Amino acid sequence: MASATASAIVEDAVARRRSELIELSHSIHAEPELAFDEHRSCAKTKALVAERGFAVTDAPAGLDTAFRASFGSGALVVGVCAEYDALPGIGHACGHNIIAASAVGTALALAEVADALDLTVVLLGTPAEEAGGGKVLMLDAGVFDDIAATVMLHAGPLDIARARSLALSQVAVTYTGREAHAAVAPYLGLNAADAITVAQVAIGLLRQQMEPGHMAHGIVTEGGQATNVIPRRAQMEYTMRANDAGSLRTLESRMADCFLAGAIATGCDHDVSETEPAYHELTPDTWLAETFRSEMVRMGRTPVGTDVEALLPLGSTDMGNVTQVMPGIHPIVGIDADGSSVHQPGFAAAAAGPSADTAVIEGAIMLARTVVGLAETPAERDRVLELHARRAAS
Template sequence: MTLDAALTHPDPRKTAIAAAFAARREDVLTVARAIHADPETAFTEQRAHDRCADLLEGAGFAVERGIAELPTAFRATLGTGSLVAALCVEYDALPEIGHGCGHNLIAGASLGAALALADVVDQLDVTLLVIGTPAEEHGGGKQLLIDRGVFDGVHLALMSHPTPHTDTYDVLGSTSQAVGRWRATFTGRGAHAAANPTDGINANDAAVVAQVAAGLLRQRVKDGQRLALVPQQGGVTNIVPETAVVDFECRALTMPEFEQLRTQLIACFEAGAVATGCTLEIEASEPTYEPLQQDEVLGISWNEAMAALGRPLAGSLGVMAASTDMGNVSQRVPGLHPFVGITGAGGALHTREFAAHAASEEGYLLLDDCAVAMAWVIQDVATSHTRRPLVLERAAQLAEEHRGRGAASA
């Protein structure tokens, strides 16, 4: 695809937005390419943070760097309108793989959408936020930002995600799984493995029992649910190990199913402790990622934009067999996180193959379309006498539900 379709849209307001993006495209691509060439992992994305913040500051946004006690998070603001729209920027990479999830394209698309709208926020009665959200791959950066008030007062939040699929999917009906990650530590008693092994309590045995129990649990796990265990311990053969550590996670489509699976999986670890006489400590290693909830009104505008840009829809993707902390945002704010395929790409997310596609010409053409489409979605909502009230109503409803959950948990 090219920008030609966007620049010849019959709505002059949309062509103006597309033209504004086209004028800043090279600046956006410079940042996106630099992020790809210089990968930084969760909570260490300082250079990506600075590149994004510098671009927005140069375009007239008021930029706050290192917000919410997170040195690699930022918030850029333009306008003072009554509709508060947020564009989420991701830029963390995968260890050893680099941008195998295409976060350079995610960052570029959101930056591009922001620059496309910069000249019209006052006309649209919009306050435009661009929020730099670190540690999506591991760490739950968006949930930390939610907890620290960064998304308070936001009426809608958008980002887009590239995939190796070549189709563009109907965003309505698409979702992702909840995921939680923990570290289990078994503590036993050390001993010499030859001189006095009977005096020891083998923590590694407890880890083995837990892994066997989890393996047997799999036959009762529903389709679409996932669990994984990864032992972290080392040791030597002449010492009965005193400590054993296992990192584990589970995934499910709904929060009730997730909580049930988590309970079952933790029981496997408790079985290991009981069987061996070890003590057990389990700690969450990052915030829980909640299922993705695509907003219907935003989804309709997005689908219309994709069709106008010449990316026909191929039906709903359904469940994306992965997880994102954008799900946490979407549970609290009307949100959109569409999955869009890079033309000609293959392989799978989180691979070196897809990291290469994320730096391809087709990848950057996808960035163009996603930037323009997200800008058009915000323009649609802002100017529609029906869509704007619906989004504001939904935002108020989600905010009230969240306050109710918070009061119940307190």
């Protein structure tokens, strides 16, 4: 099968499924579900591929809202990641409904050419990207072991072919003191809420000396229950980000000192525990990213230049962990959100609008054609297969 023919077949396959894919995007958007609770969204995402004859495995890695659906028996196994979790209070303000629908479109399109291209396509339903690290858990459990390359896309305010992200870790910090009456005998208490205040002041002062790329942001999740009782227990959660995993370790060490300062200053005990797996930085595969860039241009889009890409870290994602172990991409497909960016209510509204629908269809076409290009470029196909063979042997 000539490359142009295979590319045309997958593009036509997505176009034929246009109404179903947009309906899927809108349906997921209308019923937002939080991390590890995406039961309806998971079922909706796998329905179309199950009807097409994909072999579906439910709950891989023991995750109830994950799935793995495969089609074909080719030597080149390519994964396509679907995300579908939403954010508390603001729903699909990260546009994961677009990710899920475009991933389904990509998988359905590649099924049309799988036999001819000696390809196996695997659609992965990956829960809890916003909080919980579903891909990390699936990666550690071996769900990605037979996959040679993995692709997905994300919606955003701009078109970015070679998107990068920050490494991330998140902790819960709990202070334990001693209750006392706030007026009668406050001196008998150890104020856990004050420990949080000291720690946050220390973090605020630390920000002046943070390295470029270091970020810290947190919330207080518990701070007492009555104003006339010295709080015995208080808790906060903090997310730390850095350009890469090595730099993140440095930030974590300095933040740990700030957390300790709160305990020392108030006499409270403290405990620091990870709330989810750490996210590594995205390392996009150069060839896949540049192929996707060409597809963006072909579709009439204007991806930002490579010089701008380097200056635009796009939060953090568990897809970063996947790209650390195999070739992969996580491009950003732009939608019109009237000036809003991700994690804002305006973006949530835009994620079910006309430009979001276009992103679903064009995104699926661009991803599918990129995979076709990989399958039909001998040097790149061999490179990816060799990398997988080395990984399997290690």
